[in-house]
Amino acid sequence: MFGATEEVAEVVSHALAAELGVAVQCRDAGWLDFAELEDQDLIVIGSCTWNIGQLPSDWEARLEELAQRDLRGKLVALFGTGDARGYPDTYLDALDAIAKAATAAGATLIGEWSTAGYRFSGSLALRGDNFVGLALDEDNDDDLTEARIGVWCAQLANEVDQARAGGLEVSALPA
């Protein structure tokens, strides 16, 4: 990772660690051995959308590999960085492909985020009235990023609790 998405990933890591009271590892998806994901219970994946609706190339190259891991019983949350004004028809499109790969691997997706207050005209990352994960816009709304991450991480902590209460085996969080 590099650029805005890497900076955002660091902020998410710190916020999540504070919210959950555990150590959180921040890893580069371009280099990570995806087998390591099978040892984690909560996996947070971030990506920008590039080249009008495309995944960044390091993600594109590894999407199939992610889809073929065994992530049954794992919770996966997604966040995306994009530019809703510059690319209003394809805002955060890359999250859709990552969501589909994680689902194909058997993961349970958490962390949907309301579209209320966002201005865009199209996105593959929609699930009903929600985005499939946290929607960020470092090009136009960077002043909102930290607050959005704080609210989202608190939401994730609640959803992890609910998943545990619902019987999903979430034994330990990433250490």
Ligand SMILES: Cc1cc2nc3c(=O)[nH]c(=O)nc-3n(C[C@H](O)[C@H](O)[C@H](O)COP(=O)(O)O)c2cc1C
């Ligand atoms: C050539 C180009 C194409 C882009 N296409 C999209 C897009 O289709 N959808 C979107 O939401 N953002 C798009 N963006 C905006 C980036 O996702 C945004 O600037 C993001 O913060 C970049 O993250 P990075 O610094 O980690 O690469 C595009 C940016 C560029 C320069």
